[in-house]
Amino acid sequence: MALNSRVRASTQDAEPRMQEQTTGVDLPEGFYMRPTESVxxxxxxxxxxxxxxxxxxxxxxxxxxxxxxxxxxxxxxxxxxxxxxxxxxxxxxxxxxxxxxxxxxxxxxxxxxxxxxxxxxxxxxxxxxxxxxxxxxxxxxxxxxxxxxxxxxxxxxxxxxxxxxxxxxxxxxxxxxxxxxxxxxxxxxxxxxxxxxxxxxxxxxxxxxxxxxxxxxxxxxTSSAGALWAAAALKRSARALEQWTAGRQLAFTPQAVITHPLGQDADEPVNVGYRLEDLCELWLSIIESEGVIHVRVKRVGDAQLSVRLMRGDEPFLDEMLNQSQEEVQVSTEVDSGDVLILEDKSTQKTYSVPIT
CATH class of the missing domain: 2.30.30.110 (SH3 type barrels.)
Known part of the structure; x- marks a missing residue:
């Protein structure tokens, strides 16, 4: 039986039962109506x-x-x-x-x-x-x-x-x-x-x-479930970063390989690195027991840049990378939504990099 036929038959069969159940209730004429159109x-x-x-x-x-x-x-x-x-x-x-x-x-x-x-x-x-x-x-x-x-x-x-x-x-x-x-x-x-x-x-x-x-x-x-989660969470952040940079046609070159989550062993490192333009290296790592993502920014060559980690409208980190300070590290919750603000001081270009 076709669906529409089943629906009509079901409605017609239900009508007498509904009328019996509502005996003594004053309902307007035509309250019970048969469908006139197909589903x-x-x-x-x-x-x-x-x-x-x-x-x-x-x-x-x-x-x-x-x-x-x-x-x-x-x-x-x-x-x-x-x-x-x-x-x-x-x-x-x-x-x-x-x-x-x-x-x-x-x-x-x-x-x-x-x-x-x-x-x-x-x-x-x-x-x-x-x-x-x-x-x-x-x-x-x-x-x-x-x-x-x-x-x-x-x-x-x-x-x-x-x-x-x-x-x-x-x-x-x-x-x-x-x-x-x-x-x-x-x-x-x-x-x-x-x-x-x-x-x-x-x-x-x-x-x-x-x-x-x-x-x-x-x-x-299980204990191995934590390693699986850490590898997958880091990979998600990495793939999201790749999609973000691809949409802006930025040079974003992988510096390390993330292992496959369904083949992740507990003793394998869970980290990945990228080079953003000729500005800096961006390294991400996760320690499964902490549930946080560690971010390391290292300048490339003679680049001078400011590094800020924004949590909403509040700066969680504000540092300058130059010849006296080559790199900076910071940690943030995996699901925080924090954004890394990188400013190239030589070109005045600013990159708002989503970390998680």
């Missing part, structure tokens, strides 16, 4: 997807490719539903994967936006944050609310490899709220666009918030 196609498709996801939902054992609901998030102060796309079992009861959420309007280049052909799924778990891997403890039986085929899992792995390597080259210009089809490693995926300027793009705040959630999850999991 709009896009509404029908949405209902069909929800029905398919509901029929596919079950309680099952964790397996790669499943999207499961994370249990007991209330103790972390989380009231919305959060899922995780499972990728790899690390030990008994512990799994690595990526957070699955529903805010597709905030999709970036490393967010995998699920489509109907990817398999049945609840809309509350319709976007996989490939930039935000986690390691979590799960019960033997979980609420399974989505399933990806092996082929679509390979597409997610391809996005993870892209995130490891460099900024996406075929994602188009920044456009908050827009998603589109692109190719990653030979696979067709639907993703968002690169980040725009932090003043104009709420996705910076969005990603910082979920980075903070990933850290809280890691603190309730």
């Amino acid at each position: 709009p196609p896009h509404i029908g498709e949405m209902i069909d997807r929800h029905v398919a996801a509901n029929q596919a939902a079950y309680s099952g054992s964790p397996q790669p490719g499943l999207i499961v609901r994370l249990p007991s998030l209330e103790k972390l102060g989380v009231t919305c539903e959060i899922g995780v796309l499972l990728a790899q079992k690390t030990r008994q009861g512990t799994w690595r994967g990526w957070l699955a959420v529903g805010e597709c309007d905030y999709a970036g280049v490393s967010d995998f936006v699920l489509q109907e052909e990817d398999g049945p799924f609840y809309s509350a778990f319709g976007m996989v944050q490939v930039w935000n891997p986690v390691e979590v403890k799960l019960p033997k039986r979980c609420d399974v609310l989505g399933t990806l085929s092996p082929d679509r899992m390979e597409a997610v792995y391809a996005m993870a490899r892209e995130f490891k390597g460099s900024i996406a080259a075929n994602a188009g210009p920044p456009f908050p709220g827009k998603v589109g089809l692109r190719k990653v490693g030979g696979y067709a995926v639907v993703t968002g666009t690169p980040l725009a300027d932090p003043k104009d793009d709420p996705r910076w705040i969005y990603q910082r918030a979920y980075t903070g959630l990933a850290r809280r999850l890691s603190q309730t999991s």
Whole structure:
């Protein structure tokens, strides 16, 4: 039976029951009305997807490719539903994967936006944050609310490899709220666009918030979960910086390599460095136990520059780099949203560099 027919039949069947339940209530004539128009196609498709996801939902054992609901998030102060796309079992009861959420309007280049052909799924778990891997403890039986085929899992792995390597080259210009089809490693995926300027793009705040959630999850999991979070959080900051500089056509040359989050070992260094123009080297590092990002700015050649770290409208650091002081270091919270202000004294150019 077609969707519109089901809706009409359901409404007609319900009318006598509703009338029986409201006996003695004075309702205006014509209160009960049969629908005279068909359900709009896009509404029908949405209902069909929800029905398919509901029929596919079950309680099952964790397996790669499943999207499961994370249990007991209330103790972390989380009231919305959060899922995780499972990728790899690390030990008994512990799994690595990526957070699955529903805010597709905030999709970036490393967010995998699920489509109907990817398999049945609840809309509350319709976007996989490939930039935000986690390691979590799960019960033997979980609420399974989505399933990806092996082929679509390979597409997610391809996005993870892209995130490891460099900024996406075929994602188009920044456009908050827009998603589109692109190719990653030979696979067709639907993703968002690169980040725009932090003043104009709420996705910076969005990603910082979920980075903070990933850290809280890691603190309730295993010791290796902290290293996974630290590598992923630093990589997110690095990729965001690359997107920011690419949008301004600035020379921003990598000086170090960040290891892949899903292959991160606890004893590997979590740091990365860049050279900004011919002005300075910018080094970022994270110590997982502290949950802060350490920033080191070192001048290049004879450059003279002022370095300020702004927290809102307040300067948290204000230093001058010249021949008497070659570098400066400062630490800030990973989800603080602090901005590094670099001013080249020889050209009077100012760079407002988003750190987190």
